[in-house]
Amino acid sequence: MKITLGLETSCDETSAAVVCDGRKVLSNVVVSSLKEHQAFGGVVPEIASRAQLEVLLPVLDRALKTAKTKLSDVDLLAVTQGPGLLGPLLVGLSAAKALSLALGRPLVGVDHVLAHAHAGLLADSSVRYPCLALVISGGHTVILRLDSASRHRVVGRTIDDAAGEAIDKVAKMLGLGYPGGPEIDRLAKGAKSSPFHFTRPLLTSDSFDFSFSGIKTAVFYEVLKLKKNKPLTPTMKRDICVGFQEAVCDVLVKKTLRAAASEGLDTVVVGGGVSANSRLRQRMAAEAPKAGVRAVFPPLALCQDNAAMIAALGAALYREGRRDTLDLASYPDFVSAGPRR
Ligand code: KG4
């Protein structure tokens, strides 16, 4: 399969990508409806669905043009099947099915969380299976052992909020915009220390599960206490961001490196929107080598939601024998991890 066309429409980003031989990204076009959701403080599913409908075909055209590829050159269709918002997912899934039928080309459904996990292998061709993956996004936080494109095992996961979810909620408490991650990252940048030290749930437990809602609640009560006396000053907000970011990074870095040791793996690939965080990258770069681990972070374009990671994993799954039919169904949750405990 030489040319894979990938489509990603699981949430507020609409993306189409052309990937050659499952490795070489010829185009990766992403358009976001984020601005339409900002007034509501989060993604509104109906607005996201309509935006997907409006922009998918222009995005697809642009991806083909940028890659200097015609639809008739496409050998394989790869599409995000889930998890995500059902309306947006159905737009991409329907388009991919229609293209598969019209072009007479095979179709492969791809899990969005697993695509984030495998993005590090697309970004760095020296990464080999088996490796450990840390996926940290707005909806999911999970540590996976990857043995091939189609074989993985969940090593740890959040038992409550996803890291990005907690980050966005803390940003909201501080009156910062949505999504909160980039803003917290920006405010905390360069700070040496903070007077705020927040709890690190499950840090010393034997399991590799995370809990982020406790850190979020600790920030909530601290903000409540401070606001009783006077409104938060910009310095207080910055110090809270630093303390909170440090707590989140601490559990992510320490537990992931411990999981790598327990699995006997020396490479960790990190993916998902939160992997853009500069402090996390800094701490992983400092601490992973001490643990004998190589940490690979994809470039930002492959950390955030994008169709190149869908096309790449779709092509790899196809090589491993995966074939889907036109009755491919979407799903809202990360099925591979089972229900939250
Ligand atoms: O993977 P993603 O783009 O979408 C989902 O599949 O959820 O992740 C979005 C999440 C949001 O919670 C956002 O606040 C967070 O990624 N994020 C960040 C940064 N950039 C985005 N979190 C921390 N630091 C950042 N620089």
Ligand code: ZN
């Ligand atoms: Zn994502």
